[in-house]
Amino acid sequence: MLEKRKKFWEESYSRNENAIVFPKEEVVKFISRFVRAKQPDGSFIDKIDLSPNMTALDFGCGMGTQTMLLTKFGLNATGVDLSETAINKARQLYPELKNAFLTLNESEILPFVNGYFDIAIAESVLDSMSFELAKINLKEIARVTTGPIFVSLISSKCNHRGAYLAKDETVLSQHEQGTIQSYYDMYKIESLLTHCQLKIQWYSLNQEFFNNENDIENARYYLVLNKR
Numbered sequence: 001m002l003e004k005r006k007k008f009w010e011e012s013y014s015r016n017e018n019a020i021v022f023p024k025e026e027v028v029k030f031i032s033r034f035v036r037a038k039q040p041d042g043s044f045i046d047k048i049d050l051s052p053n054m055t056a057l058d059f060g061c062g063m064g065t066q067t068m069l070l071t072k073f074g075l076n077a078t079g080v081d082l083s084e085t086a087i088n089k090a091r092q093l094y095p096e097l098k099n100a101f102l103t104l105n106e107s108e109i110l111p112f113v114n115g116y117f118d119i120a121i122a123e124s125v126l127d128s129m130s131f132e133l134a135k136i137n138l139k140e141i142a143r144v145t146t147g148p149i150f151v152s153l154i155s156s157k158c159n160h161r162g163a164y165l166a167k168d169e170t171v172l173s174q175h176e177q178g179t180i181q182s183y184y185d186m187y188k189i190e191s192l193l194t195h196c197q198l199k200i201q202w203y204s205l206n207q208e209f210f211n212n213e214n215d216i217e218n219a220r221y222y223l224v225l226n227k228r
């Protein structure tokens with residue numbers, strides 16, 4: 001079994017890190033463009049064929065804010081995370097969804113049957129673990145999902161210390177200390193997707209600059225994936 005660094009995630013959430021209580025713009029865009037768009041009168045226009053249950057998986061849901069966002073689009077969302085501390089916080093923050101959150105055990109198998117979900121998201125999750133584990137987890141997400149999968153991955157352009165290398169590093173700073181940050185370039189993304197039998201339907205690389213073009217503050221890939 002691959003190391004999951006659960007202990008470090010529990011410590012991180014105990015320090016109140018990743019207390020994300022706002023919907024992420026890129027997740028809103030994904031749902032609106034690729035799943036179902038909300039109309040001014042409150043109705044929806046579906047972009048794909050959804051099953052009658054309209055199910056969505058939020059893999060690595062943390063404190064559950066994106067899980068809640070999925071429900072705002074009328075989807076029956078399930079949020080799963082390795083960290084029990086995060087899941088407890090999600091249940092406190094969104095008591096109406098308390099049965100929708102699940103702590104994962106150390107197994108690499110997701111506790112859902114094939115194709116249980118219509119869509120899935122993994123927002124800032126697959127880059128928060130080793131590349132080897134990301135390959136296993138994404139393959140599992142693909143097994144339990146029939147439709148599009150949204151994934152966001154940190155770009156190697158943020159890895160200043162590693163001279164922009166797309167490699168796995170243990171986080172040394174206090175924020176998320178002891179967890180793994182896995183940096184991605186297009187070559188590494190292709191390798192991840194080939195392993196999981198997935199292809200890119202759409203992607204963007206968002207770069208934020210601090211002072212000038214040579215000083216990248218943040219860079220992230222946002223991808224919508226489908227079965228090959």
Ligand SMILES: C[S@@+](CC[C@H](N)C(=O)[O-])C[C@H]1O[C@@H](n2cnc3c(N)ncnc32)[C@H](O)[C@@H]1O
Pocket residue numbers: 004009018020059060061062063066080081082083086104122123124125128129133137
């Ligand atoms: C940077 S946080 C992102 C949380 C959330 N998706 C968000 O956008 O707010 C990364 C999350 O991945 C979870 N995680 C790390 N390794 C995991 C694994 N092997 N299985 C499931 N969740 C994992 C962590 O517990 C943490 O909640």
